[in-house]
Amino acid sequence: MAETPEEKDAVTPAADQEVVDVQSATPTATEADQAAAKAAHPKAVRQLTEEEMTRVMVIGAHPDDPEFGAGGTIAKLAAQGKEIIYVLATSGDKGSHDPLVRPGQLATRREQEQRNAAAVLGVKDVIYLRYPDGILENTLALRARLAHLIRQHKPHILFAIDPWRHYQLAPDHRAAGYAALDALWAAREWHIFAEQLYGDEEPWRVSQAYLYWTDNADHFEDISDTIDKKVAALACHATQVGTDTERLETRMRERGKAEGEAVGMAYAEGFKLIKF
Numbered sequence: 524m525a526e527t528p529e530e531k532d533a534v535t536p537a538a539d540q541e542v543v544d545v546q547s548a549t550p551t552a553t554e555a556d557q558a559a560a561k562a563a564h565p566k567a568v569r570q571l572t573e574e575e576m577t578r579v580m581v582i583g584a585h586p587d588d589p590e591f592g593a594g595g596t597i598a599k600l601a602a603q604g605k606e607i608i609y610v611l612a613t614s615g616d617k618g619s620h621d622p623l624v625r626p627g628q629l630a631t632r633r634e635q636e637q638r639n640a641a642a643v644l645g646v647k648d649v650i651y652l653r654y655p656d657g658i659l660e661n662t663l664a665l666r667a668r669l670a671h672l673i674r675q676h677k678p679h680i681l682f683a684i685d686p687w688r689h690y691q692l693a694p695d696h697r698a699a700g701y702a703a704l705d706a707l708w709a710a711r712e713w714h715i716f717a718e719q720l721y722g723d724e725e726p727w728r729v730s731q732a733y734l735y736w737t738d739n740a741d742h743f744e745d746i747s748d749t750i751d752k753k754v755a756a757l758a759c760h761a762t763q764v765g766t767d768t769e770r771l772e773t774r775m776r777e778r779g780k781a782e783g784e785a786v787g788m789a790y791a792e793g794f795k796l797i798k799f
């Protein structure tokens with residue numbers, strides 16, 4: 524039932540009064556409190572040096588995404604002693620055109636291929652979220668899982684697929700890219716997925732995001748010393764790249780050369796780099 528103007532006027536002062544009461548009863552942080560909070564979390568406000576950024580997380584949609592997108596750079600960072608973990612949303616169980624292949628068996632094979640490839644590059648661990656391949660979505664559930672992993676593993680550097688690449692037709696690649704970046708954003712906040720912050724757990728701020736498979740590369744890594752490792756790691760994904768490693772190597776060298784040409788590197792990988 525619509526209220527009359529009189530009724531509306533009658534409730535307004537009481538509602539206003541209530542708001543004022545709540546505000547005056549809420550303690551507000553003093554400047555000293557705020558300064559103490561800042562001092563307790565110096566990393567949240569200070570830029571870290573390259574050496575201080577020791578932990579790296581690579582998020583992809585499928586086994587082989589990290590190697591195709593950033594294998595040479597990952598090998599480089601591992602050689603510098605950085606601790607690298609992969610998080611893969613799916614295990615690539617639809618990655619076959621053979622109607623007789625069973626998705627569960629393919630997933631098992633591809634997880635092993637991915638572990639082998641990660642070992643070639645010097646990656647410490649691979650985490651599989653085992654969402655079904657081919658139909659990945661950037662759901663709140665996926666975002667929350669990734670945010671929790673970011674808070675637990677505290678990466679300084681995060682690699683994610685660039686979801687804004689024009690004509691990125693693979694839906695999983697778009698979804699994984701968006702989910703990774705949305706999770707990075709959520710992981711920084713006290714009040715988003717706050718249920719994850721029990722005990723001593725705190726938000727975590729990633730310092731740098733490297734977006735791979737991008738149209739807007741503004742950062743190039745020289746992979747001349749690690750392109751062999753990239754090829755060797757990719758060769759582990761036999762279900763995807765076959766057994767013709769010569770062809771694979773030619774393809775990877777051509778791609779690396781094309782990326783490096785404009786910036787005077789023999790072989791490079793290009794990224795959109797975001798610093799926080």
Ligand SMILES: [Zn+2]
Pocket residue numbers: 584585587588696
């Ligand atoms: Zn993929």
